[in-house]
Amino acid sequence: MDYILQGFKEAINLIMTFDPEVFEIVLISLFVSMTATILASFFIIPLGVYLGINKFRGKRMVSRIIYTSMSIPTVIVGLLVAIILSRRGPLGYLDLMYTPKAMIIAQTLLLIPLVLGLTYSLAKNRGLNIARVAFTLGGSKFDSTVLIIKELKVDIMVNVATAFSRAISEVGAVMIVGGNIKGHTRVITTTISMMNSMGDYPMAIALGIILLIISFLINSFIYSYGQED
Amino acid sequence: MKLDLIDIKKAYGEKTVLDIPQMTIEEGKITGIAGPNGSGKSTLLNIISHIDDTYNGKVKYNGMDFSRDIAKNITYVFQKPYLFRRSVYDNILYPLKLRKLDKKTQENLVKDIMKRLEIENLSNKRGHQLSGGESQKVALARALVFKPHLLLLDEPTSNIDSESVKVMEREIVRFNKEREGTVLIVTHNLDQAQRICDTTIYLDSGRVSN
Numbered sequence: 535m536d537y538i539l540q541g542f543k544e545a546i547n548l549i550m551t552f553d554p555e556v557f558e559i560v561l562i563s564l565f566v567s568m569t570a571t572i573l574a575s576f577f578i579i580p581l582g583v584y585l586g587i588n589k590f591r592g593k594r595m596v597s598r599i600i601y602t603s604m605s606i607p608t609v610i611v612g613l614l615v616a617i618i619l620s621r622r623g624p625l626g627y628l629d630l631m632y633t634p635k636a637m638i639i640a641q642t643l644l645l646i647p648l649v650l651g652l653t654y655s656l657a658k659n660r661g662l663n664i665a666r667v668a669f670t671l672g673g674s675k676f677d678s679t680v681l682i683i684k685e686l687k688v689d690i691m692v693n694v695a696t697a698f699s700r701a702i703s704e705v706g707a708v709m710i711v712g713g714n715i716k717g718h719t720r721v722i723t724t725t726i727s728m729m730n731s732m733g734d735y736p737m738a739i740a741l742g743i744i745l746l747i748i749s750f751l752i753n754s755f756i757y758s759y760g761q762e763d
Numbered sequence: 764m765k766l767d768l769i770d771i772k773k774a775y776g777e778k779t780v781l782d783i784p785q786m787t788i789e790e791g792k793i794t795g796i797a798g799p800n801g802s803g804k805s806t807l808l809n810i811i812s813h814i815d816d817t818y819n820g821k822v823k824y825n826g827m828d829f830s831r832d833i834a835k836n837i838t839y840v841f842q843k844p845y846l847f848r849r850s851v852y853d854n855i856l857y858p859l860k861l862r863k864l865d866k867k868t869q870e871n872l873v874k875d876i877m878k879r880l881e882i883e884n885l886s887n888k889r890g891h892q893l894s895g896g897e898s899q900k901v902a903l904a905r906a907l908v909f910k911p912h913l914l915l916l917d918e919p920t921s922n923i924d925s926e927s928v929k930v931m932e933r934e935i936v937r938f939n940k941e942r943e944g945t946v947l948i949v950t951h952n953l954d955q956a957q958r959i960c961d962t963t964i965y966l967d968s969g970r971v972s973n
Contacts, residue, residue, distance in 0.1 A: 663845050664845060664847075666814055666841075666845075667841075667844075667845050667847075669813075669814065669834070670812055670814070670837070670838050670839040670906075670915075671838060671857060671858040671861065671905065671906075671909075672834065672835040672836075672838075672858055672861050672862065672909065673861050674831070677861060681847070684847075685847060685848055
C-alpha cells in the first residue's frame with residue numbers, strides 16, 4: 535500500500551510544482567485531441583443533421599454503417615493511418631509518420647464516425663419536428679439544418695465533448711502513428727501506459743489526475759451552459 | 764390560394780387513411796375540416812403543406828404543382844406547436860429573417876402582430892417555457908407575420924381559455940378578410956366552425972362525408 539500512497543504524494547508534487555515534462559505532455563495531448571475534435575466536428579455535424587432529417591434511398595443501410603463504424607477499435611484506425619503514412623505507403627512522401635499531424639489525422643478519422651453517428655441519431659429523433667417548422671415557415675433544407683444546429687446546440691456540444699473524451703483517452707491510434715517520442719508525440723495516455731510498464735507510478739498517477747480534471751472541467755462547462763439555456 | 768385535390772389516396776400498409784377523389788378549396792375562404800379522431804384531418808393538412816409527400820394523387824395550388832415558391836406562401840400551425848429556444852420576439856421574427864426583409868420592416872411587422880394577438884407581455888419570454896395557450900398564440904403570430912397566402916391550422920384553439928380563443932378567431936378572420944388569405948382549419952368544435960368558417964368539410968374514415 536505504501537508505494538501507492540507514495541505515488542500519489544509524488545504525483546501531487548509533480549502537479550503543484552508545474553513539472554515541465556508533465557505539462558508538456560498535457561499540452562501536446564490537448565493540442566492533438568482538440569484539433570482532431572474541431573476537424574471532425576466542423577463538417578460532420580451539418581452532414582449528420584442533413585442525413586438525419588432527410589429521406590433518401592439506402593438510408594437504413596447508411597444508418598447501419600454509421601452506427602457500426604462508431605465503435606471501430608482505435609488500433610485499427612491507427613494501423614490504417616500507419617499503413618497509409620508509412621514510408622512505403624501511398625502518402626509516405628509527406629513524411630508525416632511519428633508526428634503530431636499523423637496523430638491528429640488518426641484521431642480525426644476515429645472521431646468522424648462517432649460525431650456523425652451521435653449527430654445523426656439526435657437529428658433523426660429530435661430534429662424532424664424542428665425541420666417541419668422551418669419548412670412550414672418557408673425555410674430551405676439549408677435553413678432547417680442551421681436551425682436544428684442552433685436549437686440542439688447543447689446536445690450537440692455534449693456530443694462534441696464525448697468525442698473529445700474519446701480522443702484524449704485513447705491510446706491505440708496515437709501510440710501506433712505517434713510512436714510516443716518524448717517532447718514530440720508523447721501524450722497523456724501513451725505516457726501512462728509506458729510508465730505503468732516501467733513501474734514508475736508517480737508520473738502515471740499525476741497524468742491520470744490531470745486527465746480526470748480535464749474531463750471534469752469539460753463536463754462542468756457543458757452542464758452550466760445547458761442550465762443557462 | 765385555390766386548392767384542387769385530385770384523386771388523393773394515402774395508406775399505411777393495407778389501411779387507407781385518406782381517399783378523396785376530388786375536392787376544391789376556394790381562394791379567400793375559411794374552410795373548416797371536422798370529423799372524429801383518426802378520420803384523416805391532420806393527414807390532409809400534412810399532404811397539402813407537403814410535409815407528407817408520400818401519397819398518391821395530385822394537389823394543385825392555383826392550378827400549379829408544388830414548388831419552392833408555393834411553399835414560401837403556405838404555413839401551418841400544428842396542434843402542439845414547436846417554439847424555438849429563444850425569445851418570443853425572435854420566434855416571430857424567424858420567418859421574416861428567412862425572407863431577408865429590412866430590419867425596420869421586420870421590427871414593425873413583429874410588433875404589430877404581437878399587439879394584435881395581445882402577446883406583447885411575452886416578448887422576452889423563452890419560447891419553450893410558455894404555457895399551452897401562450898404557445899398557440901405565439902405560433903399563430905409566427906405564422907401570420909409574413910402574410911402567407913394559405914394558412915393551415917390544426918386545432919389551434921384546443922385547450923385554451925375562451926378569451927384567447929376570441930382573440931385568435933378574430934385574427935384568423937382578419938387575416939382572411941384583409942389579405943383574402945385562404946384558411947383551412949381542423950376543428951372538433953362545431954360552434955367554432957359555424958362562427959368563423961364559410962364552409963365545413965366532414966371527414967369520416969378518410970372520406971368526405973355528407
